[in-house]
Amino acid sequence: MARKASKGGAALTHIDAAGEARMVDISAKAATERTAIAEGRVVMGKATLDLIVSGNAKKGDVLGTARIAGIMAAKRTSELIPLCHPLALSKVRLDITPDKKLPGCIVRATVKVTGPTGVEMEALTAVSVACLTIYDMIKAVERGIRIEGIHLVEKIGGKSGHYRAER
Amino acid sequence: MARKASKGGAALTHIDAAGEARMVDISAKAATERTAIAEGRVVMGKATLDLIVSGNAKKGDVLGTARIAGIMAAKRTSELIPLCHPLALSKVRLDITPDKKLPGCIVRATVKVTGPTGVEMEALTAVSVACLTIYDMIKAVERGIRIEGIHLVEKIGGKSGHYRAER
Amino acid sequence: MARKASKGGAALTHIDAAGEARMVDISAKAATERTAIAEGRVVMGKATLDLIVSGNAKKGDVLGTARIAGIMAAKRTSELIPLCHPLALSKVRLDITPDKKLPGCIVRATVKVTGPTGVEMEALTAVSVACLTIYDMIKAVERGIRIEGIHLVEKIGGKSGHYRAER
């Protein structure tokens, strides 16, 4: 799952030589089109999932609300994550799919920018907040909900090239 | 893990009879002391964890930055989660523990309020954003990082009484 | 429509004797339950309304999105309106009704608080932002949309007593 990280002199780019956090200088990087796709899931009981899909929530407002919360959160990533750069996102899309096998919901975010740095954090933040919003709306009927497997699915553009998670 | 959810007429409190999202009326609830503890983990490669613990980040700025991000996010929960009530939090504490067995970091948030509703969402939001912040600071050295197991550990106070997750 | 305003020495409470804006001192006011209901409407062409009600938006996401935007905006009123006090809202509800006669949508917000001051501005802000959100989602198909008649419908609680707009 992990790439080799610290062979020789690998170092964390967000930490300078004195061990202090900093916002990395991206002024020399070109503004190019970049896309990131992230995913996570909210795991719940079968009865709770039924409520989301066919209960009094049948008009879709649990998933609709989570979708909006995720889109809005993507736009606020640089306010939440201290060392993220502000970016003028050109697209945010949230797909939330109920999954009976989990049981639960699979949340996927696709974010696009034309800018000097990537949008992984924006996609991951959108997924996290959409998952939290689903959690919030069902927590009164179930307490053991878990948010699992938040990860980067795919990354296109940028000097590090195309990345696709193995599974 | 799940409580029985919809035996008989269980319904989602955040959705009204017409299937529309709403912010639940809590004006009749008493302001009492409530605490919530949530947890999650950031799973990474061993080499990446070493960088956090003893690399150029040795002065603790990865975990310190994540701690601050989590505390600040707890205070903004009602801006991020559409149906959360604004609350005047009386305490937020983030504990982040590197764990060689994962390998990765375990993030725990403890949030307290004297108010009419609980602070689960605030604790879960603090954990989520702290995990995202760790992710952000190490993503340049490893791409396969995953955020796992975000859940409520314990909840004290409020009319539903004491809750403690089974594991 | 207007009450008599300045017979004798009426003065604006948000402006002091020197003509300077200030946030009024409410520390001597009791925290009591207060409700405000506000309304406004988005006026559009019949064809546009049809799209909202039965077009590709038929699953309700235009109105659902506007509802969420209105609820979230109510919580941010004191960030937007310079002299508004921050308040811990206990309820926010948005009702949006398509109306063929307008044609358009009628937006109504109900906001409640237990606090030292009223929530008219929160209800009016929720209505305004919900109207703007509807506007945003339909502006690509129609440019002549108008937002009309944003006003306070009813106000309950507080020392000035019950108020109900004449129409």
Next chain:
Amino acid sequence: MARKASKGGAALTHIDAAGEARMVDISAKAATERTAIAEGRVVMGKATLDLIVSGNAKKGDVLGTARIAGIMAAKRTSELIPLCHPLALSKVRLDITPDKKLPGCIVRATVKVTGPTGVEMEALTAVSVACLTIYDMIKAVERGIRIEGIHLVEKIGGKSGHYRAER
């Protein structure tokens, strides 16, 4: 007032084929100069208008405060309107004119950007929040205030060309 909206296959761009809200992809659009002018009015009693123009507010702080609130709100449009793109505005100007005939105030906002999408929503949000701010500052002396006629006056730039409202 309305353009023909749905002849043939018109559809809402903010809603996808599945009826779900999304932030439209603007990455293929060129960054060009765009201007939008919006207008609205706050209708009040004559006595209230007198207070704004020549009462204890005579130094202009009601209108000055509303102007600042409108400018600041324009910059936060993408935080308030769920599907709006964040934009680096290059100019925001608010003009507020007392009008004895209304009686009330006419609020006009001019917003400019060099970017891939227009700024109608920014101009309309600036007008709305400036109107709400005027409302807030006079509501203690008059309850029947109404905000009316928020609409787009003019739009310059962008692929849809020049638009000017008929009245």
Next chain:
Amino acid sequence: MARKASKGGAALTHIDAAGEARMVDISAKAATERTAIAEGRVVMGKATLDLIVSGNAKKGDVLGTARIAGIMAAKRTSELIPLCHPLALSKVRLDITPDKKLPGCIVRATVKVTGPTGVEMEALTAVSVACLTIYDMIKAVERGIRIEGIHLVEKIGGKSGHYRAER
């Protein structure tokens, strides 16, 4: 100027035994009325001050804008200062006085709350942002501006009692 700080076991309350930042638990503290007054000054050239007082800014919009910015900033203190508690401020007042002797402007903020903790940081944040706003509006005509002497003038209420700065 300084109180004796670390005789014996004095320690920073915002840092726990492990040296980690935390938001102090105030849940056991009573909600009482508390006031804080802070002050600072913007030092500029005489010609610049003249512009503020009698130039094209004569209608007071430099000081009026700074006043509004300070009031709004006070309300956002807990978003800016990581370990500050969110508080429902009951009053914020900014007084800005041009001073020919400096030459410059003296900025004073008075903030009040009925709550479990004090409002020094809110008053100091209001002063800081009002000073920065004045700076912003005059920086095109003078570059050597300095913001000086931001400090707490007076603090009333709370268990530590009345405090008044010596000068």
Next chain:
Amino acid sequence: MARKASKGGAALTHIDAAGEARMVDISAKAATERTAIAEGRVVMGKATLDLIVSGNAKKGDVLGTARIAGIMAAKRTSELIPLCHPLALSKVRLDITPDKKLPGCIVRATVKVTGPTGVEMEALTAVSVACLTIYDMIKAVERGIRIEGIHLVEKIGGKSGHYRAER
């Protein structure tokens, strides 16, 4: 310290001919690389400084927290300062140095952008909020703290060229 300001027709750019505040139009300005460095200091008692450097805060969390607060504040400058333009910052760096001679801490911020306008206000806001955060964390042990000498140290890029403060 001051440049000659108003010889002949100098006027404040943020104020129009009618004396009203406005956000200056920067749409005709080229996007070029610009850097600003600002500085300020927090003056405290020697015992308090010792606590920061070697007390229970020895792991650096006072300065680490202030650094993060400053970085995050830089990104929010346009939300705080009414007439500032939103800018996509490409770098923010905070350097905080304990200084026994003051005694206190010297706070320096370096901000970079590729954009149509400069980043002085962003650097000054970062310094101000970092100073306020240090103040917040030590105020329980000392009340006479002062924030002094916030000023622009250096400015590179932009049509007005290189500027360096005399001292």
